[in-house]
Amino acid sequence: MSERHFIIGAHGMANGLHILMEAAKMVGELGYDDIEFRLVGDGPEKQKILEPLQMR
Numbered sequence: 901m902s903e904r905h906f907i908i909g910a911h912g913m914a915n916g917l918h919i920l921m922e923a924a925k926m927v928g929e930l931g932y933d934d935i936e937f938r939l940v941g942d943g944p945e946k947q948k949i950l951e952p953l954q955m956r
Contacts, residue, residue, distance in 0.1 A: 904935045917949050 917939075924937045939946060 904932075917945060921949055921952075 920937065927935050939949070
């Protein structure tokens with residue numbers, strides 16, 4: 901695991917993970933490739949969040 905990481909364990913609508921995914925995208929675009937986001941666990945929104953990433 902990197903020194904700069906975020907581990908997220910709840911994947912429901914109320915958790916606002918779409919905002920997290922946008923932030924992660926922006927962090928990557930700014931060149932911070934040493935920051936890692938991990939979605940651990942499961943929830944009703946997890947698959948919706950992962951679908952755009954799987955299309956890359």
